[in-house]
Amino acid sequence: RFADVILPAASFAECDGTFTNGERRIQRVRKAIPALCGQENWLTICQIAQRMGYPMSYGHPSDIMDEIASLAPMFAGVKFDRLDDGGLQWPIPSLDHPGTETLHAESFSCGLGRFNAVQHKYPAEQTDAEYPLILTTGRRREHYNCGSMTRRSKGIMWVWPEEAIEISPADARELGIEDGETVVVSSRRGSVKTKARVTDKSSRGMAFMSFHYQDVLTNLLTNAALDPQAKTPEYKACAVKIEKIKA
Incomplete structure (x- = not known):
C-alpha cells in the first residue's frame, strides 16, 4: 500500500532557512519546534545526494546560503546575519550593498519592452440555446x-x-x-x-x-x-x- 521509499518531511515551522517573497525579499525563517519527523528537509536532501554518490554535506542552512552567494552574483551579499532586520531584496551584489528596493529603476536590464498587437479570438466554445x-x-x-x-x-x-x-x-x-x-x-x-x-x-x-x-x-x-x-x-x-x- 506504500511506496518503496517514504521520505520524512518537515513543515516551515520545523525548519531553519529563508523564504523569498514576490517582491524579491529574502527573509529569515527560524524553526519554532524541532522537526517532528526527526530531521529538517535540507538534511534529507543531503542524504539522498550522498546515497547517489555526491558528497553533499552542510552543518547548517546558513552554509547553503553561503554557497549560493559564492556561485550566484545577484546573491553575493547575502548572509544569514544580514537578514535579521526585515530581510534584503535581491540583487545584492556585495556584502556592503543594501539590496535593491526597485528593480529596473532607470532601464530594463534586457532592453526596452516590446509591444505586439494581437487580434481578439473568441473561446473555442460559444453559448447557444441549449447551453446559454x-x-x-x-x-x-x-x-x-x-x-x-x-x-x-x-x-x-x-x-x-x-x-x-x-x-x-x-x-x-x-x-x-x-x-x-x-x-x-x-x-x-x-x-x-x-x-x-x-x-x-x-x-x-x-x-x-x-x-x-x-x-x-x-x-x-x-x-x-x-x-x-x-x-x-x-x-x-x-x-x-x-x-x-x-x-
Whole structure:
C-alpha cells in the first residue's frame, strides 16, 4: 500500500532557512519546534545526494546560503546575519550593498519592452440555446488548488464548506433558481450537482465555480480545446446550462 521509499518531511515551522517573497525579499525563517519527523528537509536532501554518490554535506542552512552567494552574483551579499532586520531584496551584489528596493529603476536590464498587437479570438466554445451561460473557474480565497490540504482544516471548512455555482440575480430569476438550491450544471462534456449561490459578483450570462471539492468535479465540465497562441487549454471558458432538480 506504500511506496518503496517514504521520505520524512518537515513543515516551515520545523525548519531553519529563508523564504523569498514576490517582491524579491529574502527573509529569515527560524524553526519554532524541532522537526517532528526527526530531521529538517535540507538534511534529507543531503542524504539522498550522498546515497547517489555526491558528497553533499552542510552543518547548517546558513552554509547553503553561503554557497549560493559564492556561485550566484545577484546573491553575493547575502548572509544569514544580514537578514535579521526585515530581510534584503535581491540583487545584492556585495556584502556592503543594501539590496535593491526597485528593480529596473532607470532601464530594463534586457532592453526596452516590446509591444505586439494581437487580434481578439473568441473561446473555442460559444453559448447557444441549449447551453446559454459561460462558466469560468478559479480559486476561492479560503482554499488552495484541489483542496487536498485546505479541506483538512476545520477552520477553513467552517468558512467555506462546500462548492457552489455563482450566478447573477437576473439569471437566477430567469431560471427560477433560489439561493442555496441544489442544481445540475451541465456542459457538452459532463454534469455535476452543486448548490446555487445568487450574487451580484457574477455578471448576467456568466457563472463561476472553483475546483477545490472532490464531490463536485468542476473540471468535468471544462473545455480542453488548446489555445493556438498560449498553448494552454481553455479551462476558463466553456458553455453550460443550469437546471433545477425535479422533485
